[in-house]
Amino acid sequence: MNRKKHHYKKGFIFLLLSMVVLLSGCEQMVVFDPKGPVAESQKDLILYSLIYMAGIIVVVFAAFAIIVVKYRDHPNRKASSYKPNLHGNKAIEAVWIIIPIIIVTLLSIPTVNTLFDLEEPPVSSSDKEPLVVYATAANWKWFFSYPEQDIETVNYLHIPTDRAIEFRLASAGSMAALWIPALGGQKYNMAGMQTVLYLQADEPGVYDGRNSNFNGEGFTEHTFEVYAESGDKFNEWVSEQQETAPNLTQKKYNKLLEPGLVDRYTFSSTHRDWVQHGTLEDMDYTIERFREAYETNMHLENDGEQTNNEH
Amino acid sequence: MQLDEFFVTGEPLIYGGMVAIALVTSAILFILTYFKKWNWLWREWLTTVDHKKIGIMYILSALAMLFRGGMDALMMRVQLAFPGMNFLNAQHYDEVFTTHGTVMIIFMAMPFLIGLMNIIVPLQIGARDFAFPFVNAISFWSFFFGAMLFNISFVIGGSPDAGWTSYTPLAGAAMSPGPGQNFYLLGLQLAGIGTLATGINLMVTILKMRAPSMKMFHMPIFTWSSFITCFIIIFAFPILTVALALMTIDRIFGSQFFTLTGEGLPMMWTNLFWMWGHPEVYIVILPAFGIFSEIIATFAKKRLFGYSAMVWSIVLIAGLSFLVWVHHFFTMGAGAFVNSVFSISTMLIAVPTGVKIFNWLGTLYKSKIEFSVAMLWSLAFIPSFVIGGVTGVMLGMAAADFQFHNSYFLVAHFHYVLIAGTVFACFAGLVYWYPKMFGHKLNERIGKWSFWFFLIGFHVCFFPQFFIGLDGMPRRIFYIAPEWFTLNFISTIGAFGMGVGFAIFVYNIYYSFRYSERETTGDAWNNGRTLEWATAAPVPHYNFATLPDKVGYDALLDMKEKGETTFDESKLEPIHMPNNTGKPIIMMGILAFASFALVFEWVTLAAIGLIGTIIMMGIRSFDYDDGHYVSVDEIKRTERAARGLNDE
Numbered sequence: 019m020n021r022k023k024h025h026y027k028k029g030f031i032f033l034l035l036s037m038v039v040l041l042s043g044c045e046q047m048v049v050f051d052p053k054g055p056v057a058e059s060q061k062d063l064i065l066y067s068l069i070y071m072a073g074i075i076v077v078v079f080a081a082f083a084i085i086v087v088k089y090r091d092h093p094n095r096k097a098s099s100y101k102p103n104l105h106g107n108k109a110i111e112a113v114w115i116i117i118p119i120i121i122v123t124l125l126s127i128p129t130v131n132t133l134f135d136l137e138e139p140p141v142s143s144s145d146k147e148p149l150v151v152y153a154t155a156a157n158w159k160w161f162f163s164y165p166e167q168d169i170e171t172v173n174y175l176h177i178p179t180d181r182a183i184e185f186r187l188a189s190a191g192s193m194a195a196l197w198i199p200a201l202g203g204q205k206y207n208m209a210g211m212q213t214v215l216y217l218q219a220d221e222p223g224v225y226d227g228r229n230s231n232f233n234g235e236g237f238t239e240h241t242f243e244v245y246a247e248s249g250d251k252f253n254e255w256v257s258e259q260q261e262t263a264p265n266l267t268q269k270k271y272n273k274l275l276e277p278g279l280v281d282r283y284t285f286s287s288t289h290r291d292w293v294q295h296g297t298l299e300d301m302d303y304t305i306e307r308f309r310e311a312y313e314t315n316m317h318l319e320n321d322g323e324q325t326n327n328e329h
Numbered sequence: 330m331q332l333d334e335f336f337v338t339g340e341p342l343i344y345g346g347m348v349a350i351a352l353v354t355s356a357i358l359f360i361l362t363y364f365k366k367w368n369w370l371w372r373e374w375l376t377t378v379d380h381k382k383i384g385i386m387y388i389l390s391a392l393a394m395l396f397r398g399g400m401d402a403l404m405m406r407v408q409l410a411f412p413g414m415n416f417l418n419a420q421h422y423d424e425v426f427t428t429h430g431t432v433m434i435i436f437m438a439m440p441f442l443i444g445l446m447n448i449i450v451p452l453q454i455g456a457r458d459f460a461f462p463f464v465n466a467i468s469f470w471s472f473f474f475g476a477m478l479f480n481i482s483f484v485i486g487g488s489p490d491a492g493w494t495s496y497t498p499l500a501g502a503a504m505s506p507g508p509g510q511n512f513y514l515l516g517l518q519l520a521g522i523g524t525l526a527t528g529i530n531l532m533v534t535i536l537k538m539r540a541p542s543m544k545m546f547h548m549p550i551f552t553w554s555s556f557i558t559c560f561i562i563i564f565a566f567p568i569l570t571v572a573l574a575l576m577t578i579d580r581i582f583g584s585q586f587f588t589l590t591g592e593g594l595p596m597m598w599t600n601l602f603w604m605w606g607h608p609e610v611y612i613v614i615l616p617a618f619g620i621f622s623e624i625i626a627t628f629a630k631k632r633l634f635g636y637s638a639m640v641w642s643i644v645l646i647a648g649l650s651f652l653v654w655v656h657h658f659f660t661m662g663a664g665a666f667v668n669s670v671f672s673i674s675t676m677l678i679a680v681p682t683g684v685k686i687f688n689w690l691g692t693l694y695k696s697k698i699e700f701s702v703a704m705l706w707s708l709a710f711i712p713s714f715v716i717g718g719v720t721g722v723m724l725g726m727a728a729a730d731f732q733f734h735n736s737y738f739l740v741a742h743f744h745y746v747l748i749a750g751t752v753f754a755c756f757a758g759l760v761y762w763y764p765k766m767f768g769h770k771l772n773e774r775i776g777k778w779s780f781w782f783f784l785i786g787f788h789v790c791f792f793p794q795f796f797i798g799l800d801g802m803p804r805r806i807f808y809i810a811p812e813w814f815t816l817n818f819i820s821t822i823g824a825f826g827m828g829v830g831f832a833i834f835v836y837n838i839y840y841s842f843r844y845s846e847r848e849t850t851g852d853a854w855n856n857g858r859t860l861e862w863a864t865a866a867p868v869p870h871y872n873f874a875t876l877p878d879k880v881g882y883d884a885l886l887d888m889k890e891k892g893e894t895t896f897d898e899s900k901l902e903p904i905h906m907p908n909n910t911g912k913p914i915i916m917m918g919i920l921a922f923a924s925f926a927l928v929f930e931w932v933t934l935a936a937i938g939l940i941g942t943i944i945m946m947g948i949r950s951f952d953y954d955d956g957h958y959v960s961v962d963e964i965k966r967t968e969r970a971a972r973g974l975n976d977e
Contacts, residue, residue: 049800064732074715075716082712086693086698091630091697099695100630101631102696103631104694105633111684114683122722126676130669191498192499192504193498195734195735197801200801202732203728203734204660211596211662214662230803233499234499234505235423236419298592302590305589312504312505315420318418319415319419320808
């Protein structure tokens with residue numbers, strides 16, 4: 019019997035140790051390593067909730083371990099420790115109803131606050147107008163239109179640091195979700211409507227972005243990279259593209275729009291001149307043109323490298 | 330249509346599947362013919378209206394589906410552990426995770442629990458059968474044919490590949506052409522008929538067929554959880570029925586409910602799907618809670634702590650389950666206010682769930698715990714489910730969910746609740762009630778091996794996924810970035826651990842069938858508290874020779890104290906029972922044929938099948954079969970034999 023007891027203790031200590039080891043790796047995990055104020059506020063909220071969750075886990079696990087060990091059926095137990103008809107206790111039941119309600123309340127307040135904050139551009143850059151970027155997901159590539167700069171990029175994105183980016187999300191086909199975990203959480207891209215997502219980078223760098231909502235065969239490759247750089251460098255990049263990149267014609271756009279994977283492209287005009295996928299009138303643009311293209315299979319395999327290497 | 334359009338070609342794994350299907354089918358046909366079992370099969374099983382036999386068929390089918398869904402899972406895990414090997418290509422991977430999700434929820438978890446309810450609920454409330462035994466048979470066969478229809482998709486026509494949620498417009502005719510998605514729609518529709526019918530049937534059974542004088546608040550907790558589950562089924566399933574029908578009409582007849590053309594509303598599908606889909610997860614968790622409550626009370630040899638709190642928390646959870654569906658798409662941009670409302674309602678579910686957890690701990694407090702296999706599964710559930718529960722609260726915090734949504738954090742969370750909740754409950758319940766079903770126990774030693782393999786495998790598989798999710802790995806990708814490799818590899822090892830655990834479990838069924846001692850007493854665990862343990866072993870088809878009278882809470886304990894049994898020779902009367910009938914299997918077989926034709930959009934054939942089904946309904950409505958009476962002599966003989974009493 020003693021040996022058995024030992025086992026439980028060992029298992030419990032092992033569990034605690036392994037959790038500590040795994041949690042110590044948190045700093046490297048992208049959600050816990052935010053590069054902008056939006057991701058920062060979400061990380062704070064997650065860490066805040068983790069404190070309560072850890073508390074709940076410790077209490078329940080400890081109570082569970084003690085009870086299971088103490089009340090197992092073994093010969094050395096006192097008869098008085100067995101009460102087969104004990105079936106309720108109003109006081110303790112009230113405690114374990116009230117405490118969870120308090121916890122839920124304490125979790126709800128910051129959640130609601132953060133939710134309302136996320137609908138606005140981050141406070142830290144409120145002195146500057148947000149940079150508007152239309153992010154359109156098409157099967158299985160990304161079109162980023164910069165209306166002010168009148169340029170459009172495919173499958174990659176340049177943004178200035180310390181300035182809010184107002185993403186206007188839409189889809190040219192199936193539903194997608196724009197997610198750049200280092201900068202903040204995602205929102206859906208849907209055809210026929212437009213959602214707004216504010217993100218911001220505070221540190222220059224290259225961040226992974228992707229579609230996180232399953233949308234068919236090319237889903238795994240439906241990714242892009244975000245180049246965050248200082249305002250000056252960003253403006254430099256913009257003027258360079260405005261001068262050197264070709265115009266985006268509707269014919270070229272339609273070619274790119276066809277379901278399938280494409281490389282990176284840059285254009286010195288945007289597709290918004292002839293189609294706005296986020297509106298009800300234009301939500302069938304792709305379907306009307308490429309219905310047959312969905313019938314063919316790409317036979318996509320992992321070739322060990324991403325397709326969007328060309329810059 | 331060409332034959333190679335009909336059968337799926339070009340995939341070695343699928344050819345393997347075809348060969349396996351052909352071999353297993355011919356083996357079954359051969360065995361049935363060789364041992365001249367066709368007649369027996371038809372008479373005893375295919376035409377049965379006995380709730381216990383129907384329940385057993387549900388559970389056997391569910392175990393087969395667990396195998397299928399598990400194979401899908403292992404294939405995915407192999408692909409993710411060795412992405413460079415190209416074990417599956419992108420398309421095949423999409424099909425595999427779609428069928429994994431659908432099979433596990435619709436054709437494994439729900440039928441398994443409905444099977445247990447079928448067998449146990451009438452026994453627990455002292456009833457002789459369901460309120461509508463014929464409908465019960467219809468329910469089973471519609472589920473069975475629905476499952477078969479869905480399952481043949483991978484060799485005939487092609488599997489659905491739009492995810493188990495099948496969001497439009499992706500799942501619409503334009504972006505997912507071919508029969509795959511139709512298999513999903515019609516397989517679910519056909520099975521859904523059975524589920525809805527069972528919900529109504531079971532609810533009426535519980536309300537009207539209880540032993541005389543059993544009050545609602547004296548019903549065993551598993552019966553309570555089944556009863557509330559019936560409410561959820563009755564309110565949630567019609568939504569699914571309508572949504573599936575609308576998408577079927579979209580795909581086959583070209584309407585525009587969920588399309589991108591013709592002013593369709595693709596997001597309406599998402600709403601309808603989750604208005605059903607969220608309550609659905611409680612359809613598969615509430616009965617599980619009931620099972621754990623029964624087992625914990627039995628093997629702790631103690632009365633359930635906080636019975637009425639347990640009941641009310643189930644009611645509350647069921648009510649809240651209809652008010653939280655938007656948390657599946659917080660990221661849709663519904664605005665801060667809407668997200669706040671659904672965020673808070675989601676987190677509130679943690680309160681009644683917490684009450685249940687503490688009540689189980691309260692039951693264990695000052696008890697005498699016996700570590701039987703059923704109890705081990707139930708004990709392991711508590712800490713595992715708490716991890717799933719707290720991460721569920723985290724997901725419920727909408728602002729944080731923007732980072733968790735569609736990531737492996739979510740995958741880890743729902744596997745923690747669904748496996749630790751539902752799958753553990755299925756195993757626990759099967760082990761616990763096994764002697765009621767088959768007249769012998771499962772071997773405890775082998776059962777423990779199976780338990781430990783599965784439990785450890787489960788945590789090794791899913792715990793790392795929380796961390797891969799926080800590192801930005803989305804679900805449903807078919808190969809992974811190098812930084813996610815290690816944890817994915819560990820996860821795959823765990824998945825195989827679970828596979829081994831399941832294999833041992835199945836072996837245990839065979840082993841115990843051969844070598845386990847046969848039950849001679851109905852109260853197999855010696856600690857039965859509720860009425861199902863008051864029946865003889867094996868349970869006669871009429872369940873109770875004499876219906877228990879004046880039953881209260883923990884009815885069998887009372888009876889044991891008073892020295893009463895459910896076989897009082899002085900009170901025997903002839904028992905009225907329904908006759909077996911082949912109509913349910915035939916009717917649903919014809920409907921399955923119609924559904925199959927509709928999958929391939931052969932509308933004429935489908936119409937013929939539908940007319941055939943309606944004709945069968947007509948024939949049934951002129952059926953004046955009133956069943957039969959079991960004579961007092963026969964009852965005496967059966968009960969005396971089962972209870973080991975001497976003949977007079």
